[in-house]
Amino acid sequence: MTGTPWSAGRVLALPGRGPRLLFGRMYEDPRVEERVFPAAPARVLCVASAGDTAAALARAGYDVTAIDVNPVQLAYARARVEEGAPAARGSAELMLAAARRTTAAALVSWRPDALRAFLDLADPRIQSLWWRTRLDGPGLRLLMGAALRPVGVLAAALAPGLRHAVPARFDTELRARIARVVARHPNADNPLLAALLTGRAPEPPPDGPSPADGVRFVLGEITEHLESVPAGSYDAVTLSNVLDGPGPAYRRRLRAAVERAVRPGGTAVLRSVGSAEGAAAVRAEAERCPLWGSLYVTTVGGTA
Ligand SMILES: C[S@@+](CC[C@H](N)C(=O)[O-])C[C@H]1O[C@@H](n2cnc3c(N)ncnc32)[C@H](O)[C@@H]1O
Numbered sequence: 001m002t003g004t005p006w007s008a009g010r011v012l013a014l015p016g017r018g019p020r021l022l023f024g025r026m027y028e029d030p031r032v033e034e035r036v037f038p039a040a041p042a043r044v045l046c047v048a049s050a051g052d053t054a055a056a057l058a059r060a061g062y063d064v065t066a067i068d069v070n071p072v073q074l075a076y077a078r079a080r081v082e083e084g085a086p087a088a089r090g091s092a093e094l095m096l097a098a099a100r101r102t103t104a105a106a107l108v109s110w111r112p113d114a115l116r117a118f119l120d121l122a123d124p125r126i127q128s129l130w131w132r133t134r135l136d137g138p139g140l141r142l143l144m145g146a147a148l149r150p151v152g153v154l155a156a157a158l159a160p161g162l163r164h165a166v167p168a169r170f171d172t173e174l175r176a177r178i179a180r181v182v183a184r185h186p187n188a189d190n191p192l193l194a195a196l197l198t199g200r201a202p203e204p205p206p207d208g209p210s211p212a213d214g215v216r217f218v219l220g221e222i223t224e225h226l227e228s229v230p231a232g233s234y235d236a237v238t239l240s241n242v243l244d245g246p247g248p249a250y251r252r253r254l255r256a257a258v259e260r261a262v263r264p265g266g267t268a269v270l271r272s273v274g275s276a277e278g279a280a281a282v283r284a285e286a287e288r289c290p291l292w293g294s295l296y297v298t299t300v301g302g303t304a
Contacts, residue, residue: 005161051077058214
């Protein structure tokens with residue numbers, strides 16, 4: 001298959017048709033791109049999704065193209081970036097909110113007040129101890145097992161084309177990823193962890209340049225877009241989840257399209273929830289959001 005299941009605009013196997021809002025906010029750490037991309041004002045392509053990455057890159061001075069195959073998602077991202085429209089809940093946030101409600105009802109240490117105290121910590125050693133002794137207990141293991149194993153609630157809830165994108169033991173994987181994140185990054189400076197565990201919206205960015213003028217929004221499929229633009233049109237691309245779902249033929253097609261559309265020496269970043277070994281796994285650990293299992297950073301025309 002050379003297409004992508006994301007074209008349907010749905011992540012959940014619910015009745016009904018047509019695209020929906022999937023992500024009301026983004027779970028990517030834009031510091032990764034700011035660290036590895038060529039210097040601004042480079043020409044960069046990102047997934048529009050909820051608009052957060054596009055806005056962060058535009059604020060950092062990049063010339064941003066934000067693309068999405070889902071028209072609902074694109075309109076939402078555009079409204080947030082250009083008009084400052086308020087955040088809404090997409091399918092991802094509805095699933096996360098249900099998971100948090102269940103966990104807080106079952107486990108005292110996961111109630112909102114206790115989590116707030118945990119998320120205010122700034123010392124990774126204390127955070128790690130807190131995670132191991134108060135949060136990552138048998139109750140959590142049971143709940144996450146029921147929710148995230150291949151026969152669990154998540155697999156049943158996901159649209160068929162996206163089911164196999166979730167790692168086989170996502171429950172143990174995700175607990176290990178959270179443990180790594182809290183052992184490395186101060187919670188008090190980790191809005192991505194707070195968003196995941198409490199749904200807390202990140203602080204509005206400090207006064208600075210508006211991202212509105214720096215982003216061009218495009219409705220379309222990423223591979224088709226990269227195949228259609230002149231060679232060397234971009235200095236960097238960042239793609240998250242786009243290979244979570246599609247098969248190997250799509251992967252090959254995307255790779256060829258990136259190598260043509262990004263100028264030699266440019267950068268490609270690719271995140272996936274799937275597990276990896278080696279450099280991609282180590283890089284994922286540098287992310288402040290624990291959802292990611294692999295983070296590939298490639299120099300076009302050579303590897304980094
Ligand atoms: C790639 S993920 C990004 C979600 C990510 N977890 C985040 O932090 O926002 C979701 C977005 O990418 C879009 N998308 C996925 N594959 C795409 C593709 N091949 N072309 C265009 N958009 C795509 C989806 O429509 C969705 O809005």
